[in-house]
Amino acid sequence: MNDTQQATTNTRPQVAVVYHFFPHYRRAIVEELARSTQADFTFIGDDHDRGYAHGIRAAQFTPAVKFILAPAHRFGGPFRWQWGAVRAGMNPAFDTVIFHAVPHWPCTWIGAIAARLLGKRVFFWGHGYLSQPSGLKGLFRKLFYAIPHQHMFYGRGSKQIAMQHGWSPEHLHVIYNSQDMAEQIAAREKVNVTRTDQIRRELFGDATTPVVICTTRLIALRRLDLLIDAIAELKRRGTNANLIIVGDGEERATLEAQSIARGVRAHFEGACYNEQRIAELVMASNVTVAPGMVGLTAMHSMVYGVPVVTHNDADDQMPEWEAIIPGKNGSLFSKNNVGSLTEAIQLWLSTQYPTVATKSACHAIMDRFWNPTYQRRAIERAVCGEPADDLFDIK
Secondary structure, eight states: OOHHHHHHOSSOOEEEEEEEEOBGGGHHHHHHHHTOSSOEEEEEEESSOOSSSTTOOBOOOOTTSOEEEOOOEEEETTEEEOHHHHHHHHOTTOSEEEEEOOTTOHHHHHHHHHHHHTTOEEEEEEOOOSSOOOHHHHHHHHHHHTSSSEEEESSHHHHHHHHHTTOOGGGEEEOOOOOOHHHHHHHHTTOOHHHHHHHHHHHHSOSSSOEEEEESOOOGGGOHHHHHHHHHHHHHTTOOOEEEEEBOOTTHHHHHHHHHHHTOOEEEEEOOOOHHHHHHHHHTOSEEEESSOOSHHHHHHHHTTOOEEEEOOGGGOOGGGGGOOBTTTEEEEOTTOHHHHHHHHHTTOSSSSOOHHHHHHHHHHHHHTSSHHHHHHHHHHHHTTOOOOTTOOOO
């Protein structure tokens, strides 16, 4: 079924959304799509992570979500097999199939090709091109990304690269990314300055020293060692700042030892899935810093009105970095440069908390693009045969 036929038919698209498993942060968009009046969505995936996503919790859905269990087994390195992905591509109940786009999963290749051969419309939902493809790996990705009729990307950077490699812009839907924004807004409305001052005193003994926060898995790739060095350098320059690190991982002990050695007052919260607690910790901070690539951490920070600092290398970033407007809701520093990072952080420490203007800039970008409502509308447009429009009005 081609785009024109899909757009003119009187029946609602019957859409299968295939994921290895749906992480907890996908719950809001899944339930948004389940309530769609434009298409019928069925979600196919595992009910927990089987060693692929570093222990990320699976989402728990309401009964309104049509969910089909499809175990996804890892069989070596990054490779994974999921019979449900193949079955979805061949199932006559679906005229449209959206696959979580991971090139090294053979089941996705087979399921997507089968779906195309059977006349279904095929979409890939994922990061797409985070950098220009090159070498054998680049050729492999180009072959994989050529399979679907259309793509759903998290960011505009991926769309621009795909266009450079021959894709028509109307087939490249930028759907951004999101978390449970309604839950987060409810959490932030319960937090005031009295509470954030209390958090600072509980963690560090005073409420006046600026606070820097990072929420992430504690792995070497996140370069939190740079953040600790930058806080130490701020102190050497005469600016004190305390540090909150939320998350856990293999680097925790090393980072704790580095903080002590560098004289940085740091609180390691550990893994936290309590949204109210996360809201309090983030809103007790001046700025969120992601020294390595930034992903949903940026979304988590901005919904609470806290600016984000990350590096400026587009080829080593996640799509969420596109939400940062330097000087408005965050800053960019020269990758792996402690001095540049120190200066970027210092820009946000001049007031006790983010200013009203900074909070407004953070909230505005989230309200406009990076939320489940926008995602749902963008996905509905795609599966109903409308051309991609990255700036459509969701009102």
